[in-house]
């Protein structure tokens with residue numbers, strides 16, 4: 433049986449920001465809070481968005497969402513929301529800001545502590561604040577997903593906030609706001625999008641329209657991530673990568689898998705998520721080689737590789753090669769990870785809920801090999 437989910441509506445393309453005012457008024461929001469991060473304020477991206485709204489509108493801003501989403505950041509944004517008597521939220525940023533907004537929309541209306549909802553997402557009702565997302569990285573796909581990870585403390589592993597009720601009301605994907613994204617982040621978040629498309633496509637969910645979206649997203653990343661990284665001003669490449677990231681977010685609706693389970697293994701250090709998952713991808717593709725042949729062949733074809741029985745290994749090699757060309761590392765050690773408790777890493781990867789969607793879930797012994805290879 434198939435389940436075909438509904439994604440949030442999306443305004444896509446250069447100029448899409450012009451829709452923001454209409455989307456606010458359609459929801460009766462006349463006192464929005466824009467949450468964002470320091471870099472986007474410093475680089476003028478916040479100002480670009482602010483200027484799409486009337487100067488007379490009461491727009492509040494919280495500009496200090498941290499690099500990885502934390503309860504402290506959400507609480508600080510909530511204080512501004514209350515003081516300024518806001519009635520809706522706009523999240524402008526990468527995955528951290530977009531996921532923070534999902535938790536913020538809950539506590540803004542339902543009250544209580546963020547931790548209450550992390551421990552028991554079933555407590556999240558439909559009673560949430562209006563929520564519009566504007567992604568500035570391409571990306572996490574968090575602009576359309578119905579879950580996110582929030583860290584209770586900066587260095588503590590993330591806890592999930594998964595609920596259909598946190599799904600954004602509408603996403604505005606305007607590549608204009610990705611033009612200033614630095615090369616390294618362009619590369620790493622672009623490869624995160626690839627892993628979302630690949631894991632979503634390979635998942636055990638049946639969703640033919642979603643699968644078509646995933647394969648299309650794979651093609652776009654493979655064709656355009658190097659261009660977008662080499663020349664941030666390449667508007668065609670930026671637009672293609674913004675679409676690939678959105679398609680990655682839609683692919684997440686089918687589930688993820690061991691690549692993202694591995695991000696849990698190293699979740700006790702603040703490593704960049706996109707870099708971490710693309711470093712993890714080759715080892716997982718080698719594990720799948722010969723185990724999920726038909727699906728792997730389709731992924732290989734989307735990556736312009738020979739779709740034969742060795743497709744898993746070909747995908748692994750091509751991903752490693754692409755990472756290298758993009759200047760990304762090939763092991764987690766090279767990302768600066770300095771922990772040594774291998775058994776704990778293996779347990780965390782093996783115990784992750786991401787494995788539930790895998791076409792073939794690695795057992796603990798399999799993870800010994802995979803974690804060792806990814807760690808380096």
Ligand SMILES: [Fe+2]
Pocket residue numbers: 572624627628692705709
């Ligand atoms: Fe991811």
